[in-house]
Amino acid sequence: MSDSSPFTAPSLAPALARALHDLLGPSGILTDAGDVAPFTTDWRSLYQGQCAAVLRPADTAQLAAIVSLCGQHAVPIVPQGGNTSMVGGATPDASGRAVVVCLSRMNRIREIDPHDLTMVVEAGVTLKAAQDAAREAGMMLPLSISSEGSAQIGGVIATNAGGNNTVRYGNARELLVGLEAVMPDGQVFNGLRRLRKDNTGYALRQLLAGSEGTLGILSTVILQLQPQPRSREIALCAVADAQAALALFGAFRAQDPAAIQAFEYMSGTGMAMVTDLIEGATLPLAEPAPAYVLVELASARADDTIRTLMESVLGDALESGTVLDAVMAESESQSAALWRLREEHAEAQRRAGASVKNDVSVPVSRVPALIERATVACEALIPGIRVAPFGHLGDGNIHFNLVQPEGMDPVAFLARDHEIMDSVCAIVRDLDGSFSAEHGVGQLKTYMMPEWRGGAELETMRRIKQALDPRNIMNPGKIFPAQPT
């Protein structure tokens, strides 16, 4: 049951509650338990938090006023977009002291500029809506992730999202041309400039991208667009192992890195789950293989030679034995069918039982070592475990996922999740990699920061956080582990 104006949330000081009500009006504030519930848990259901209220600003001025007011009352703020964090990055803690600031009302696409190839987008626009708007204007926003229908641009930038096309166009941070953000003291940083070159001080734009809401809240961004590809070639290749997959990547890259739109690795185990468990998914090759690569080449030019490039590299690779078998898509529907084999990996693994996910990266050259060593380690840990790594080999970013042995109790398997993750991460660390390639730290992985990014690196991060947010009101509990007291 919700009160009407002025609302009274138990944990908010009356003066703050009144000021927020005056600022946002009744429609801008949710306090009813039913209304608030979707905002206090993450979509993976890893965390169940509480909050004093959900605030829904309609514009940057309201957002800035919220931050100022909360700052004055030392009330923590958890920014939330589409609530699709993989690591609990947008979920409040259990104290109920925080407010969730929901950006979804700030959802205008303000401008698409065909001359500068840029778009100006408010934080609450979904990635899908931004992609669609760019496409309708004859361009492409080259960022694609599986949660794009829900994920909002603010969160996408704040977590520096990656995806299938990072190999060519870079992560979200690299697509960010300009931004406006509300800083922890409530000041608005207006960096909505669309300059390719601007050496006037520190790289604040790059710093805010990937800061997971701990240094400010993005309100509006300018993104770099690209022309739509006019030619595209997609092939599925069977390979003996990750070493062969890497050799194939090297062969394409030696010819032309700028042509590689995506280069995805899949294990034989994972592919078998897809063809077994996903209706209509069939392997278009003569026989199953130990591993697979999906490669997409693309060019903005209609008359490009990427078909020749694909045929020549694959021809050489078949001859040398690097590739065991290969099929090229000859139509849009065949292209879609090949991509579906990759995209259904997550769903097939879900159907196969309980699974443990590792979003890790290593130098590209060390992907084979990662896959070989981590496979051995996991199989030694839990006999019968199904090792099903897949992902962005071209970026060195592998989703090293493990599915429970057939017939094992899922609960018993998941009870060993930290053991499995630690086992994989020890190898990643030995290969000088990262425990979070795309998903960020959130609250799930803060405990790993001291060991992996400790010393001068974590201390520098802490100093920046303390300098910009001395009261620690911006998304507290994210990125940084609790300090020893």
Next chain:
Amino acid sequence: MSDSSPFTAPSLAPALARALHDLLGPSGILTDAGDVAPFTTDWRSLYQGQCAAVLRPADTAQLAAIVSLCGQHAVPIVPQGGNTSMVGGATPDASGRAVVVCLSRMNRIREIDPHDLTMVVEAGVTLKAAQDAAREAGMMLPLSISSEGSAQIGGVIATNAGGNNTVRYGNARELLVGLEAVMPDGQVFNGLRRLRKDNTGYALRQLLAGSEGTLGILSTVILQLQPQPRSREIALCAVADAQAALALFGAFRAQDPAAIQAFEYMSGTGMAMVTDLIEGATLPLAEPAPAYVLVELASARADDTIRTLMESVLGDALESGTVLDAVMAESESQSAALWRLREEHAEAQRRAGASVKNDVSVPVSRVPALIERATVACEALIPGIRVAPFGHLGDGNIHFNLVQPEGMDPVAFLARDHEIMDSVCAIVRDLDGSFSAEHGVGQLKTYMMPEWRGGAELETMRRIKQALDPRNIMNPGKIFPAQPT
């Protein structure tokens, strides 16, 4: 005349002098006036500073110890590489309190990795040496600036250098894969990771790039390489004005942004200076034009269609009148001759008399407005002034240079340099541009920061600086204007 061990520089505390001597040995410390002189003035001769000593660390451990020792004694540190700053960024102030830390002994290329397409380079390696090493290994370091023979990698990254190929590969920051740096407290930040994706906390690498030595000293970096282009097409085009040049850029970009290796604008005035004043420089077109474009297309593929692309875009542009005349290079020597017309602009302007330089940028779409409006403004200010803008139109980065009227007293002309710069910058500001596209802020342009980057932006930079360097020992007086007292 120099003292021998332990050296005694007048402004250094004896304990510090002794400790530095023990650390570096006599060859690692310069105090003799003649030895020190080259380090206390910038190459443009805009500043004449003094220093207590020049310190020459041989490795990261020595560098870290220097920073610690200087910190304990509150002695300012001015890092210096090739001393090629355009804005006095590596020159100490006149107090003589600072030490200059010269990185040139740290000049090893540690590793070139053909699998990851990366190179590990110490800060004191010249850009030219790094380019050559990459080329000898069959790859390309896609960063080229006119001072590359002297400029060192540490400074190149610390100033986020740009150049002719930024349009395709990005600035120095975008080529930086990993780094090691000594932080202001003397701690070594080891971020020598070669990961394409790593979302584990703040973007410190990007923050340190472009921080002009005010947040730490880069000691070693990992740079992203590219395959060498196997096909290349270069054309010089005559156009009626910057609007036509922009239209031509748009036509190429609409076909394929990934093929544009360089897109350079030159004024008719500047080109006439080159052909008049540089021996052997001739215009390979039937007649002079109001403006010119040099476009280079390139591809890693030998069989690419960039020749067709060049011919088709130029053919259309000639037919529509966007381009008045054009010539394509048919040999390496013709390519070099066309590039020479662009590269000799600075020297030709020097020979033509006194000049005022503006390294400005605007959104690409606004380059014509910049050139038109700033030309009118400067001609109104000083009748007969020769307006000779040139540069990276594809990045929106124009070197808006002004040469004195023929016959005018150079001193009288230069006495009005601030008037001229202010006049250009007012238009740049109105077009939402930057007063420093490539060269940085240094000490030359600190006074512009409050007006252009004031409010939350400059305050955020100040907070970061204060948090990481509370004693303000790292390259003081750069980037930040003196605070009102």
